[in-house]
Amino acid sequence: MNKIPRRARFHRAEEMADAFLIKMNITKLPFVPLDVLHQMGVKINTYGKIANRLNCSYDEIAETFESADGYSSYDADTNKYAVAYNETKYPPERQRWTLAHELGHIVLGHFTEFTETRLARGGLTDNEYRVLDQEADAFASEVLAPGLVLFESGAYRNRDTIQDVCGISYTAAKYKAQYLSSIAAYSNVPKYMLLRKQFFEFMHIQYCPGCHALFIIKDADYCPICGGVHHTWYNPNLTIFEFLKDERGVIHHMIYPGPDFHNCPKCDNEEISDTDAYCKICGTTFVNTCTNEECRADADNNARYCVYCGSPTTYLQQGILEPWTKVANDKYSNIFSEEMPF
Structure with missing residues (x-):
């Protein structure tokens, strides 16, 4: 088990978000974290369901979880994760970010990599809690709005476009646009080549x-x-x-x-094979x-x-x-x- 680093590993979080998109075979945006969490077998609960079951208020749930938006947990005995989120927080972009943030804690190994195995503030120092939250936010930003996809589709040029396409808040879209405007190009390293292949249709449909x-x-x-x-x-x-x-x-x-070439559209010649580049009777080309x-x-x-x-x-x-x-x-x-x- 490792110790929580003193500073957030932003680059690592972004790389792991890109790798996660590839692993889950995501091919288009918006990324839907709730669907992905279900697909991973993560138990999902809303604050409302928990409040009804325990006969308590949303505020009491938020106080217990030390978060008004969401909370994730890990059971080492069963190797199972659970996520709870406040379904009353609007706009919906806020809920999407919260779920992507909690997904980040899971994918980044925050429950299994460190000696501290719980994210409740009582078990961590303020700086440790802040570091893990910053990493989860970096993961959420990249998984919801992958830089390469936005850059090579041209969507990064407009904050409103990023907001509409990715389903994130205006503020998150603004920061993403500012970040991408400083990039000249994405390289051809293997992970980017895989992302390009996966998102090719999404990025280049006109x-x-x-x-x-x-x-x-x-x-x-x-x-x-x-x-x-x-x-x-x-x-x-x-x-x-x-x-x-x-x-x-x-x-x-x-x-x-x-055209569907079963015969030549000019002379009606039926003796055409899939490898023919032109009609042997009239010379009509079959290659456009x-x-x-x-x-x-x-x-x-x-x-x-x-x-x-x-x-x-x-x-x-x-x-x-x-x-x-x-x-x-x-x-x-x-x-x-x-x-x-x-």
Whole structure:
């Protein structure tokens, strides 16, 4: 057993939060600590349930736990953890932070690493209690708002965006934004590469307001469907997408499928294998690329335009793909009208 350090190990707490996200296979935000605690088999109680069972007040529970927000404990005999939180504390972001904080005490080994095995202030000095709380807060900040994910998605540039996406308080979002604004880039160390892989879709999904398409392409300058340049990072928790929600809160977007080659779309040749790059009868290519000779980047199966230079793709040029306006008008005529500036 070790002694509690004199100073909080902030970097360690952040690294362990990132490792925890990888271990639990978290792929999107907001991170929901209550669900994760249940998944880990941690016993969860609210102050209200405890107060009803013991026929006492919330204040008495808070006084016993020495916290108005939450408390965690560990039973060494059963190797089981328990967390209690005050469900009356609003806004909900405060409860989310409290649960992530208590999760931090568990994941950081605060109950098992040190000679002192309980976090009640009576068993610790003020400095020891402060050190462990600071570490748990550092863990909560990173697990709720992972720096790499916010940085590489571009969400870090706006405090309101961080608050909406991560479900944290404005103050916590402000500090996170200030911290991330001082970072030039995240390196390619293994843990960051794993986080990038896990959160790739979340970080790079884009919404185009011109054609209402969603696409997942890193560093795209142009929309692959309409060639527009006004696409933005897509997250349904952002207030800018409220106008897209129906009465059930569901966000609708346009789907532009690519061709399914069972036969050549030009000459109807049926002798096509999965490895064929072009039709042996008429020469139609089955690989979608940019038509710009100076670019020639590969394109997705449903892409009408190159996402890097905006030029038409071979599929659009050859007529394998219909113009996006025709697809939109045919399938979703109630959304698009002829007066829209295509």
